[in-house]
Amino acid sequence: MKKNGILRHVLLIAYFVLLLLFLSVCLVGSSLLDWFTRTLGSISVESVIYTLKSPLKGTDKSIVNGIISSCAPSVLCVAAVFLFLIMLVLSGRVLASCIVISIKNRKKVRQLKIGIIPLMFAAALIVSAAGACYVFVKADEKLSVTSYLKRLNDSTTIYEDYYVDPDSVTIRAENPKNLIYIYAESMEFSYADKQNGGVQDEVNYIPGLTELANDNISFRSGGETGGFRCLPGCDWTIAGMFSSQAGIPFAFPVGGNADFTDREAFAKGTVMLGDILNRNGYVQEFLCGSDATFGGRRIMLEQHGGYSIRDVYYALDNGYISEAYGWGFLDHTLFDIAQDRLTDLASSDTPFNLTILTIDTHFPDGYTCELCEDRYDEQFANVVSCSDARIAAFVEWCQEQPWFEDTVIVIQGDHPFMGTYLSGGLDMKDRQIYNCFINVDADAVRTDRDFTHLDMLPTVLSAVGFEIEGDRLGLGTDLFSGTPTLCEQLGFDYLYEELSKSSRFYENFY
Numbered sequence: 333m334k335k336n337g338i339l340r341h342v343l344l345i346a347y348f349v350l351l352l353l354f355l356s357v358c359l360v361g362s363s364l365l366d367w368f369t370r371t372l373g374s375i376s377v378e379s380v381i382y383t384l385k386s387p388l389k390g391t392d393k394s395i396v397n398g399i400i401s402s403c404a405p406s407v408l409c410v411a412a413v414f415l416f417l418i419m420l421v422l423s424g425r426v427l428a429s430c431i432v433i434s435i436k437n438r439k440k441v442r443q444l445k446i447g448i449i450p451l452m453f454a455a456a457l458i459v460s461a462a463g464a465c466y467v468f469v470k471a472d473e474k475l476s477v478t479s480y481l482k483r484l485n486d487s488t489t490i491y492e493d494y495y496v497d498p499d500s501v502t503i504r505a506e507n508p509k510n511l512i513y514i515y516a517e518s519m520e521f522s523y524a525d526k527q528n529g530g531v532q533d534e535v536n537y538i539p540g541l542t543e544l545a546n547d548n549i550s551f552r553s554g555g556e557t558g559g560f561r562c563l564p565g566c567d568w569t570i571a572g573m574f575s576s577q578a579g580i581p582f583a584f585p586v587g588g589n590a591d592f593t594d595r596e597a598f599a600k601g602t603v604m605l606g607d608i609l610n611r612n613g614y615v616q617e618f619l620c621g622s623d624a625t626f627g628g629r630r631i632m633l634e635q636h637g638g639y640s641i642r643d644v645y646y647a648l649d650n651g652y653i654s655e656a657y658g659w660g661f662l663d664h665t666l667f668d669i670a671q672d673r674l675t676d677l678a679s680s681d682t683p684f685n686l687t688i689l690t691i692d693t694h695f696p697d698g699y700t701c702e703l704c705e706d707r708y709d710e711q712f713a714n715v716v717s718c719s720d721a722r723i724a725a726f727v728e729w730c731q732e733q734p735w736f737e738d739t740v741i742v743i744q745g746d747h748p749f750m751g752t753y754l755s756g757g758l759d760m761k762d763r764q765i766y767n768c769f770i771n772v773d774a775d776a777v778r779t780d781r782d783f784t785h786l787d788m789l790p791t792v793l794s795a796v797g798f799e800i801e802g803d804r805l806g807l808g809t810d811l812f813s814g815t816p817t818l819c820e821q822l823g824f825d826y827l828y829e830e831l832s833k834s835s836r837f838y839e840n841f842y
Contacts (some may be wrong), residue, residue, distance in 0.1 A: 336529075366684070380815065407494045476482060486828045488830040491837040494807055494818060495580070498603040508612060508797040509771075510739040511685040512674070512730065515573060516541075516723060519695045519745035521558035521764040523716050523754050524754040531756030531765070535708075537716045540724025544743070551781045551791075551811050558764020561824060562620045562748050564832045566785040567760065568629040568690070572746035576788035577605040577636075579806015582829050583805070583838055589618040598631045601841040605789055606637020608684070609797075615682050617642055617669055622660035629689075642669060662701045663719060667726045678735035695750040710752040740796045741770040742789065761828065769795050774812055781811050782819040820822040 348524065462751045463766055476490070523532030523537040529552060536542055544550075553560055566572050566580025580602065607614055616639045624630040626645040633639035644660040647653045653661050670688055677684040692699050698715030701723070708714050723743065730736050748763035749755065767788075772795045781787075790800050790810040803815040820826055 335778040347780060363497075384619065409749075417596055431727075440817045460840050465771055486833040489837070490807070490827075490830045490834040491580075491835050495837070496802065496804045498579075498608060498805045498807060501805070502792065503608060503798055503800050505796070505798040508683060510678070510683050510735065511609070511796050512741045513792065514570075514723065514741065514743045515686065515689045515746040516719070516743055516766060517690045518695065518749035519693065519766040520554070520748055521545075521766050522749075522756060522758065523678075523720075531758065532754065537574070537708075537713055537754065538720040538766075539742070540720045541768065544770065545766070545768045546725065549772055549779060550767055551775055551779050551783060553764065553780075559660070559767045560746070560765050560783050560785070560787075561762060561764060562763065563784050563786070567747045568627075568750075569746050570632070571628055572785060572815075573629065573689075574599070574604075574632060575743070575785040576744065576792075576839075578602045579786050579789040579808040580838075580841065582784070583831070583835070584842065593792075598628065599633050599841050600635075601725040602636070604632075604636040605792060606633060606639060606744060608793065609685050610637045611681075613683060614685045615677060615680070616640070616675060616685045616687070617677070618687045618801075619643075619666065619690070620660075621647075621662060621666045621675065621691045633687070637685075642673065660691065662699055663690050663722050664701050664703050666690065667722055670726065671729060673721070674730070674733070674735075678733070684755075689746070690719060690723070693749070698751065715730070716754065728837060735772065740772055741768075742792055742795060743770070764806070772798070772812075777812055778814075779805065781817060782824060783809070783811060783817045784819060784824075787811055787817050 412505070518537075519541070521529045522531045524535065524542050525532045525536040528536055528542045528546075530536065530538075550559065552558055562572075563575070565579055565583045566575040571582035575837045578599065584599070609616060614637075616633075616637045618624065618629070618639045620629070620631045622644055623632075623643045630641055630643075633641065643655050644653075647665065647669060648656065648660055654663055666688065670686065673686060677686060684686075692701070692715055693712075697710075698719075700715055700718065704714050704718035706714055707717060713746065727741060730739070730741060741756040744767045745765040748760050748765060750760075765785075769791075773793075786806060787810075789806040789808045789814060790803065790805040793800060793805070794810045794812045800810055803810040803813040807818055809815050809817040822830075
């Protein structure tokens with residue numbers, strides 16, 4: 333009887349330990365959900381998985397710190413209760429009580445076992461299960477987990493039907509211009525006032541970029557209502573860069589290809605912007621304020637165009653900064669380096685492509701520098717305004733240089749902002765991403781186009797002077813031509829749905 337009594341109560345303790353672990357998962361899940369709700373817009377589950385599986389080297393520690401601080405109270409609460417139970421067990425009091433009760437009063441033990449305890453456990457289990465379901469439903473609203481799982485089993489033939497291999501058509505230019513390609517982190521037209529295509533009631537947080545868009549060529553879906561919308565596989569930095577340079581979304585298996593540093597080739601089946609410019613004699617450099625290895629940027633650009641990488645280590649080695657600002661350095665230093673690199677690149681007769689990735693407007697609420705003014709209550713509003721001024725000042729400097737006449741500047745948001753600041757409550761897929769083409773030789777151009785990241789590849793090539801047979805590359809269309817984009821031909825919603833599905837043909841790009 334003694335052994336049976338001990339066994340019963342050991343099982344009882346085990347029940348509560350398992351229940352405690354289950355409750356802890358629910359509490360931590362609720363804390364994570366709260367953090368997502370407060371800080372994130374509706375981002376894709378692919379972007380979350382890819383980021384989690386990417387190496388932490390070079391990432392922004394403030395995001396990790398934000399998650400930790402949100403989960404800390406729940407973790408500490410569960411740990412305290414768990415520690416209390418362990419102390420009771422280790423002290424021997426619980427176990428001794430179990431033995432005494434089991435020997436002296438077996439009938440009561442049996443009643444307790446088949447009565448109150450199971451009911452308590454079942455009730456707690458039901459409450460915990462309901463909490464877990466609530467967490468999953470709310471997480472699904474943010475990340476569309478069920479849609480993601482469904483897409484894994486759906487397939488599309490859109491690539492077979494519409495993909496144009498750049499190697500299968502003629503792409504030529506007699507005297508192509510230099511290219512400065514600026515990826516402005518999380519830059520949306522949403523930050524402008526409604527009069528200028530944004531969603532702000534009174535304040536235009538990007539007056540400089542608005543003026544550049546109005547004075548040059550800026551393609552806008554729906555006329556004056558903004559830039560372009562985001563498809564699946566285009567909504568985080570490396571995905572936005574890849575899709576705009578390859579004409580296809582970033583749809584590699586997020587588990588097996590998230591960290592490309594251990595692979596022999598990055599998307600070896602694709603022909604990207606850098607490949608085409610490299611074949612035409614361009615010298616190419618990539619400039620960013622963080623570690624270019626993060627997210628696969630280094631390997632992508634080195635293998636598709638032979639870019640020279642100028643990142644935080646370049647800035648340290650060449651005396652631009654004395655130490656890294658956590659993950660790197662801010663945009664005012666970035667544009668100082670860009671000016672020096674352009675002066676050097678322009679000293680040769682060889683055409684060049686300097687691709688720049690800004691960082692100050694990065695999620696969760698941006699980074700302020702000594703040049704930022706404290707005009708608004710929200711930090712992110714101040715950061716956006718400051719970034720606008722930095723980019724506009726850099727473009728103005730470029731326009732004053734002797735080489736500008738032979739240079740095209742493209743400014744493009746890499747993806748929509750991942751948070752909800754200044755978004756006007758718009759869903760992620762309805763945000764309008766900024767774009768502007770400066771110093772392009774083009775006749776009257778229709779700018780009210782419905783387009784996506786995928787159309788940037790042929791459009792950028794056309795902007796610097798390349799003629800493209802058929803006006804299409806990848807799944808993209810040259811916006812300077814009269815050829816309809818896939819968005820205009822098939823509709824954005826249909827394109828969004830099809831590109832959310834798996835594709836056997838896409839495996840050719842691996």
